[in-house]
Amino acid sequence: MRITKRQIAVITVLNIVIAGLIAAVLLLRTPRLAEGGRTEPDDGGTVVVAPPHEKLRDAQKGKVKEISYETRLMGSGDESVIFTFNGGGVTYIFGNAVVPDYDFDSSGGFLCRIGSNGKILGFTYFDGKLCAAGVVEGGFCAATVTGAGTDDEKSMLYSVGDDGVTVGLSIVEGTVVDVMPAGSKKMAVIARIGEGTLKLTEFTRVGGGWALGSSTRISNALKLQYFDCYILNDEYIISARAFSNPRYDKIVFYTFKAGGDAVPHYYDLDESMLRPYAVLPYDNGYMAVCDKNGEAAIVTVDYGFKSFRRDMLGFKFSGASLTELNGKYYACFVGADGGVTYEIDKQLNRKTVSAIGGTRLGGVVNMDNPLYVCTTENTVTIKDGGDISVALDIKDCVINRVIKTGYNEILIVMTATGGSALSKPTGSADVYVISVKL
Numbered sequence: 001m002r003i004t005k006r007q008i009a010v011i012t013v014l015n016i017v018i019a020g021l022i023a024a025v026l027l028l029r030t031p032r033l034a035e036g037g038r039t040e041p042d043d044g045g046t047v048v049v050a051p052p053h054e055k056l057r058d059a060q061k062g063k064v065k066e067i068s069y070e071t072r073l074m075g076s077g078d079e080s081v082i083f084t085f086n087g088g089g090v091t092y093i094f095g096n097a098v099v100p101d102y103d104f105d106s107s108g109g110f111l112c113r114i115g116s117n118g119k120i121l122g123f124t125y126f127d128g129k130l131c132a133a134g135v136v137e138g139g140f141c142a143a144t145v146t147g148a149g150t151d152d153e154k155s156m157l158y159s160v161g162d163d164g165v166t167v168g169l170s171i172v173e174g175t176v177v178d179v180m181p182a183g184s185k186k187m188a189v190i191a192r193i194g195e196g197t198l199k200l201t202e203f204t205r206v207g208g209g210w211a212l213g214s215s216t217r218i219s220n221a222l223k224l225q226y227f228d229c230y231i232l233n234d235e236y237i238i239s240a241r242a243f244s245n246p247r248y249d250k251i252v253f254y255t256f257k258a259g260g261d262a263v264p265h266y267y268d269l270d271e272s273m274l275r276p277y278a279v280l281p282y283d284n285g286y287m288a289v290c291d292k293n294g295e296a297a298i299v300t301v302d303y304g305f306k307s308f309r310r311d312m313l314g315f316k317f318s319g320a321s322l323t324e325l326n327g328k329y330y331a332c333f334v335g336a337d338g339g340v341t342y343e344i345d346k347q348l349n350r351k352t353v354s355a356i357g358g359t360r361l362g363g364v365v366n367m368d369n370p371l372y373v374c375t376t377e378n379t380v381t382i383k384d385g386g387d388i389s390v391a392l393d394i395k396d397c398v399i400n401r402v403i404k405t406g407y408n409e410i411l412i413v414m415t416a417t418g419g420s421a422l423s424k425p426t427g428s429a430d431v432y433v434i435s436v437k438l
Contacts, residue, residue, distance in 0.1 A: 053074075053102055053103070055103050055120060055123065056119075056120050056121065056122065057119070057120055058117070058118065058119050059071045059117060059118025059119060059433075059435075060072075060423065062421075062434065062435075063420065063421055063422060063423060064392065064420070064421045066390050066392060066421075066436055066437060067392070067421060067434050067435065067436055067437075068409070068435045068436070068437050069117070069118040069434070069435050070118070070422065070423060070432060070433070070434050070435075071114055071118040071119075071120060071432070071433040071434075072422075072423055072425075072430050072431070072432050072433075073093070073095075073103050073112055073120075073430060073431035073432075073433075074102035074103045074425075074426040074430055075097050075098065075099055075101060075102050075103060075104050075426060075427055075430065076099050076101050076102065076426055076427040077097060077098025077099035077107075077427050078098055078415075078427060078428055078429045079095060079096065079097050079098065079104075079415065079427075079429065079430060079431045080095050080096050080415060080431075081093055081094070081095040081400040081401075081413060081414075081415060081431055082094055082095055082096070082130055082131070082132065082133060082400075083095075083132070083133040083134065083400075084400050084401035084403075084413045085135055085140070086401075086403045086405070086411065088162070089115065089116040090113055090114065090115060090116070090121065090162070091113070091114040091403070091411065091413070091433065092111060092112075092113055092140070093111070093112045093113075093114065093413060093431065093433070094109070094110070094111050094130055094133040094140075094142060095109070095110060095112075095130065095431060096108060096109055096110070096129055096130050097110055099427075102426055103120075103123070104123075104125075105123070105125055106125050108125070108126060108127065108128050108129050108130070108144065109125065109126030109127075109128060109129060109130030109142065109144050110123055110124065110125050110126065110130070111123065111124040111125075111126075111133075111140075111142070111160065111164055112431075113164055114433055116405070118433065118435065122164050123164075124160070124164040124165075124166055126142060126144045126158060126166070127144060127156065128144030128145060128146050128156060129144055129145055129146075129148075130142060130143070130144050131143050131144060131145040131148075131155060131175050131176050131177070132155075132176040132177055132178055132179050133160075133179060134178065134179030134180055134181075134187075135181065136179065136180075136181050136187040137181065137184075137185060137186075137187070137205050138159070138161070138205065138208070139159065139160050139161045139162050140159075140160040140161075141157060141158065141159060141160065141169070141179045141187060141189070141210075142157070142158045142160050142166075142179075143155045143156065143157050143158070143172075143176035143179065143189070144156050144158075145175045145176065148175055153173075153174055153175060153193070153194075154171055154172065154173055154174065155171070155172050155173075155174065155175055155176040155191060156168065156169075156170075156171055157169040157170045157171070157172060157176070157189065159209065159210060167209070169203075169209070169210055170203070170210070170212060172189060172191050172199075172201060173191060173193055173199065174191035174192050174193035174194075174197070174199060175191060175192050175193075176189055176190070176191045177190055177191065177192050177198075177226045178190040178226065178228070178229055180229060182202060182231060183231070185204055185205035186202055186203065186204055186205070186213070187202070187203050187205075187210070188200055188201070188202055188203075188229065188236070188258070189201045189202075189203065190226065190229055190238070192224070192226060193217075195223045195224070196219060196220045196221060196222060196223055196224055197217065197218065197219045197220070197224070198217075198218040198224055198226055198238060198240065198254075199215060199216070199217045199218065200215060200216050200218075200229070200236060200238070200256075200258060201213070201214075201215040201258075202214050202215065202258045213258065214258040214259030215258065215259065216236075216256050216257075216258055216259060216260060216261070216262055218238065218254050218256075218262045220242055220252075220264075222242040222243060222244050222248065223242070223243050223244060224240045224241070224242055224252075225240060225241040225243070226238070226240050227239040227240055227241065227276070227278065227279045228279060228280070230281055232281075232303070234257065235255055235256065235257055236254075236255070236256055236257065236258065237253055237254070237255050238253070238254045238262075239251065239252075239253050239279040239286065239288075240252050240253075240254070241275065241276050242266070243275070247272065247273075248272055248273070249272070249273045249274060249275040250266050250267050250271065250272075250274060250276075251266070251267040251274070251276045251279065251288055251290070251299065251301075252264050252265065252266050252267075253265040253286065253301075253305060265301075265305035267299060267301065267308055268308065269308055269310060271292070271310075273292070273293060274290050274291070274292050274297070274299070274310075275290060275291040276288045276289070276290045276299070277289050277290065277291065277319065277320040277321070277322075278320060278321055278322040279322070280322050280324055280329065282300070282324075282329060282346065283327070283346045284300070284302060284303070284346070285300055285301050285302040285303045286300065286301050286303075287299070287300050287322065287329060287331075287344070288300075288322070289320040289321070289322050289331045289332075289333070290310075290320075291317070291320075292310070292312065294316045294317075295312055295313065295314065295315065295316055296312075296313040296314075296315055296316070296317050296320070296333045297310055297311060297312050297313060298310075298311045298313070298331055298342075298344070298348075298350070299311075300348060309348070311348075311350075313333070315333070315335070315340075316335060317333040317334060317335040318334060318335050318336065319333075319334045320332060320333045320334065321360075321361065323361060323363070323364055325364045325365070325366060325370055326366055326370075327345075327346055328343055328344065328345055328370075329343070329344040329345075330342070330343055330344070330353070330361055330364055331344060331350075332356070332360060332361040334360050337358075338357070338358035338359065338376075339356070339357075339358060339359050339360045339361070339374075340352060340356075340357070341353045341356040341361050341372075353372070353385070354385070355372055355383040355384070355385040356372050356374050356383070358376070359374035359375060359376050359379075359381060360374060360375050360376070361373075361374055362374055362375045362380070362397070362399030362402065362414075363399055363401065363402030363412075364402070365402050365403070365404045365410060366404065367384060367388075367404065367408070367438070368384070369384040369385060369386055370384065370385075371383070371384045371388065371404075371410065371438075372384070372385075373399060373402045373410070373412060375394075375397045375398075375399060377395070377396065378393065378394075378395055378419070379391055379392065379393060379394065380392045380394045380397050380399075380412075380414075380421075382410075382436065382438070388438050390436065390438065392419070392421040392436075393419040393420040393421045394414075394416050394418075394419040394421050394422055395416060395417045395418050395419040396416055396417040396429065397414050397415070397416045398414060398415045398416070399412060399413070399414045400413045400414060400415075401413045405435065408437060408438045409435060409436065409437055409438065410435075410436050410438070411433065411434070411435055411436075412432075412433070412434050412436060413431070413432075413433050414431070414432055414434075415429050415430065415431055415432070416429060416430070416432055417429045422434075
């Protein structure tokens with residue numbers, strides 16, 4: 001059968017129409033690229049590989065004029081920060097990621113190094129959940145935990161260089177809660193073992209590594225909540241909360257030399273219920289912010305643990321913190337109606353810091369005057385009690401560190417769920433590093 005020119009033309013048009021329909025169907029079936037370079041498969045399971053997510057990227061310009069730049073560590077889970085250090089023009093952020101996506105190659109512990117201009121310089125990942133980190137000779141020591149809450153609870157220690165390179169160091173019993181320098185070529189690692197035991201282990205710097213040294217185990221029939229560890233006259237002092245709800249709650253100090261027995265010293269004003277929230281050393285001894293039957297109290301004790309003083313403040317609260325700057329102490333009590341912060345001097349004279357009224361103190365740094373960085377549920381405020389007053393719309397902010405980086409500039413490391421002053425988080429919360437010009 002012979003095909004005419006007219007028939008050929010009709011067949012050609014039909015072929016073009018069919019080709020167009022097929023192309024349209026294929027376009028509709030192509031998966032949409034999700035934010036951050038991930039892919040979402042279509043109903044047929046087709047997956048498209050997107051360009052790789054740029055991890056080592058420059059900071060972005062702040063969304064509001066007060067923020068000069070913002071660096072956001074992205075992840076679809078709720079990332080958290082456990083330790084921050086700034087030195088040599090680099091900010092070191094140790095934390096945990098829940099999901100291995102966007103910036104994070106794996107879930108668990110990470111170290112992110114950020115340059116002075118906010119550029120991400122590199123990531124280091126740890127095997128397991130990071131539970132503690134600290135500055136020691138030669139860089140840092142970090143610890144991850146496995147089997148938390150079980151009989152096989154243990155921590156892995158890592159030696160971490162300024163370049164982020166890690167070397168496995170040692171396995172210790174329990175969950176590490178603190179790492180600290182302990183003099184020339186020494187560090188101390190404090191671990192919690194179960195509910196009523198703390199253990200301090202010394203390590204000595206040998207060449208480029210660390211050698212295991214002496215240790216002291218502290219056990220108590222009560223539950224122990226670790227606060228801090230100090231060194232005085234070549235002796236360790238560990239402050240803790242000793243409690244057995246609902247009948248007993250006290251401050252306890254343990255004094256010892258590594259390898260020796262620990263001696264407990266309790267707050268001894270015949271108080272069976274005096275819950276401590278934080279403890280710091282001051283010129284004449286130790287200071288604690290406490291709860292006495294729901295009422296705020298400030299408790300002090302001398303270095304010999306012989307004389308105690310308790311000042312009742314006359315109001316109820318739900319949380320408290322204690323911060324020191326230039327020999328002055330800032331006791332912040334937070335309740336349902338907001339917060340109140342006292343400035344306390346070396347003679348224990350105190351005054352209310354009106355600039356912080358109604359907010360939670362997140363950090364204080366030394367500018368011309370003390371500069372307070374405070375939070376509420378929806379706002380971060382920066383004030384010095386004088387001319388400086390900045391309010392930023394930031395939601396659910398948890399401040400890890402406030403660092404002075406210039407004459408009129410500070411760096412804030414925090415987690416947040418967003419707000420108009422920040423870029424939108426990838427998950428419900430991200431880690432943010434923001435530089436604020438004052």
